[in-house]
Amino acid sequence: MASESKTETATDSSSSNGRIGEVVLDVKDLKTYFVTRWGVVKAVDGVSFNLRKGETLGIVGESGSGKSVTSLSVMRLVPSPPGHIVGGEVYLQGENILDLSEKDMESVRGSRVAMVLQDPMTALNPVFDIEDQVGEAMKIHEGLKGDGLKATVIDMLRKVRIPAPDIRMKDFPHQLSGGMRQRVVGAIGISCSPAVLIADEPTTSLDATIQAQYLRLLRELQEDTGVGIIFITHDFGIVAKMCDRVAVMYAGKIVEQGDVRTIFNNPIHPYTEALIKSVPKMEENVERLYAIPGNPPSVTNRPSGCNFQPQCDGSNPDCVTQEPILVEEGPEHWVAYCAPCKDTHGCKWFPRDI
Numbered sequence: 272m273a274s275e276s277k278t279e280t281a282t283d284s285s286s287s288n289g290r291i292g293e294v295v296l297d298v299k300d301l302k303t304y305f306v307t308r309w310g311v312v313k314a315v316d317g318v319s320f321n322l323r324k325g326e327t328l329g330i331v332g333e334s335g336s337g338k339s340v341t342s343l344s345v346m347r348l349v350p351s352p353p354g355h356i357v358g359g360e361v362y363l364q365g366e367n368i369l370d371l372s373e374k375d376m377e378s379v380r381g382s383r384v385a386m387v388l389q390d391p392m393t394a395l396n397p398v399f400d401i402e403d404q405v406g407e408a409m410k411i412h413e414g415l416k417g418d419g420l421k422a423t424v425i426d427m428l429r430k431v432r433i434p435a436p437d438i439r440m441k442d443f444p445h446q447l448s449g450g451m452r453q454r455v456v457g458a459i460g461i462s463c464s465p466a467v468l469i470a471d472e473p474t475t476s477l478d479a480t481i482q483a484q485y486l487r488l489l490r491e492l493q494e495d496t497g498v499g500i501i502f503i504t505h506d507f508g509i510v511a512k513m514c515d516r517v518a519v520m521y522a523g524k525i526v527e528q529g530d531v532r533t534i535f536n537n538p539i540h541p542y543t544e545a546l547i548k549s550v551p552k553m554e555e556n557v558e559r560l561y562a563i564p565g566n567p568p569s570v571t572n573r574p575s576g577c578n579f580q581p582q583c584d585g586s587n588p589d590c591v592t593q594e595p596i597l598v599e600e601g602p603e604h605w606v607a608y609c610a611p612c613k614d615t616h617g618c619k620w621f622p623r624d625i
C-alpha cells in the first residue's frame with residue numbers, strides 16, 4: 272500500500288475515549304522481508320498504525336497475512352537470517368527502536384514492550400520453576416532480588432489469579448493446567464509494567480471459560496496499569512469484546528483500519544466485509560458457511576499493483592500498475608483503495624454477493 276501523507280494523520284489523531292491517553296507506539300511504513308530460496312517473502316509490506324496508552328488495537332487477517340511478523344518486528348525478534356526489517360520506523364514512547372543497538376534493545380524488551388505468545392509451553396522454559404521465570408525480568412530490569420523479588424512474584428501471580436501463589440510458584444510449567452500456564456505467561460508479560468503488550472493469539476489454546484477469564488484479566492490489568500495492548504486474533508468475537516480499534520491485514524498490508532464499531536457496522540473494504548461475513552453465527556440456519564472466494568496471492572510472487580487481483584472481479588490496467596492507497600473515510604477510519612475503485616468508492620475487488 273502506498274504510504275501517503277494521510278497515513279501520518281491516521282497515526283496522530285486522538286480518541287474521544289477518556290480511558291485512552293497519549294500515543295505509546297507509532298509504527299510507520301514498516302517493511303519486513305524474508306529472503307528464501309523460493310524468493311523474497313514480503314511478509315510485512317508498508318504497515319502503519321499506532322497505539323495509545325490504555326487502548327487495545329486488534330490486528331485481524333487470514334493466516335499468513337503478516338500479523339505475527341508485524342509483532343515480531345516491533346519486538347525486533349524477527350529471525351535473521353532469513354528475515355530483515357528493510358524499512359520503516361517503530362516509535363516506542365517517542366524513540367525509534369529500529370535505531371537501537373541489540374544491547375539497548377535487550378533493556379527495552381520485557382520492560383517497555385512485552386509479548387504474550389499463543390502457546391504457553393513454548394513461552395515457558397520447562398527446566399525452570401515459575402518463580403524463576405516470573406521473577407527473571409524484574410531481576411534484570413528492576414534490580415529486584417531476595418525477599419523483595421519473591422514477594423513481588425507472589426503478588427504478580429496473585430494478580431493473575433494463581434491460587435496459593437506462594438506454593439504454586441515452586442511448580443514447573445508441566446505441573447500447571449493450560450489456563451494457569453497462560454496466566455503465568457500473562458504475568459511475565461506485565462511484570463515490568465510495559466507501555467505496550469503484544470498478545471499474539473493468547474487464547475487460542477484455552478477453553479471457552481478460561482478464555483473468558485483470561486480476557487477479563489487482561490482488561491483488568493489494562494485498567495490498573497494503562498498498558499496499550501495489541502491483540503492479534505482470528506476471532507472477531509474477541510475483537511468485539513476486547514478492542515477499541517481494529518486493523519485488517521491482507522498479504523502484508525493493512526487494508527482497513529478503524530474504530531471497532533465502525534468496522535463491524537460500516538466496513539467499507541469488501542475484504543473486511545467478507546471476513547466478518549465468514550464468522551459463523553449460531554442463529555443463522557444456513558446450509559453452507561460463507562468462505563471468501565479464491566486465494567490470496569502467493570507470498571513469493573505477489574502481483575504488481577493491487578494484491579487483490581487473484582481474488583478480484585474487476586480488471587483494469589491500473590490494477591496492475593498502481594498500488595492501493597489509504598483514504599480516510601471518516602474519523603480514524605482508513606480504507607485502502609486501488610486506483611480504479613477510488614473515485615467511485617465502489618470496489619470491484621471481490622464479488623459483491625457477500
Ligand SMILES: Nc1ncnc2c1ncn2[C@@H]1O[C@H](COP(=O)(O)OP(=O)(O)OP(=O)(O)O)[C@@H](O)[C@H]1O
Nearest residue numbers: 305312314333334335336337338339340341353570
Ligand atoms: N522464518 C520465516 N521464513 C520465511 N517466511 C516466513 C518466516 N516467518 C514467517 N514467514 C512468512 O511470512 C508471512 C507472514 O507470516 P505470519 O506468521 O506473520 O502470518 P500470520 O498472519 O501471523 O498467520 P497466522 O494467522 O497463521 O499466525 C507468511 O507468508 C509466512 O510464511
Ligand SMILES: [Mg+2]
Nearest residue numbers: 338339340471
Ligand atoms: Mg501468527
